[in-house]
Amino acid sequence: MGVSFSQNGKFIQFKLYKNIEFELGQTAGTRTIELGVFSPAIAWGKGENFHEIQLLSINFFSRSQARNYSAGAEYTFNYRMSDEGVSKFQFFVGGGVGGSFQSNYSEIFRNSAQGFSSSGKYLRFHGIVIPRVTYEIRSNILLDVSLPYKFCSYKNIRTNEQDPTIPVNQQTSAFNEFEALPRALSLKIGATVRF
16 A cells, blocks of 8 residues: 655655565475565655655664664665556566664573573665556556665675684574576565545
């Protein structure tokens, strides 16, 4: 669901999407479908092409011995491929980048009253290509269906456990991972209301 404002061919739209993730594993046991949360987006442009920023996630959790916070966003530029005309269907191809971060901290107690701290920091970046179809339901309501594909992704993970039973030089771990052309698809459904 979204709201749109326009003036002199320029426009700004506020949208709400529902994301569904499909992980295409090698076997039925490794294939998953994840229903994502609703996520807001803002789009702006002139004519028919537009920029869009979508807030993918924002989370904050805090207790006396644990905390976790994270956020993610995605930017795309979307180019209209269909001809101008009276068709209710419009086709777009977009591309862009996204990223997210996560930080967590907790105190862990193992069979004693003495605890130790555990923390992690995670950075993720991805490149995305996004074919999109909009359908004009009414003159002021559009349905937006797209298949975002993260064609490459990079992850940096750093964890630290200050466990006295582990040597100090083994308490911190760092991992970097790059993946190209993963077997995963997303389906994004959204709506825009124009005033």
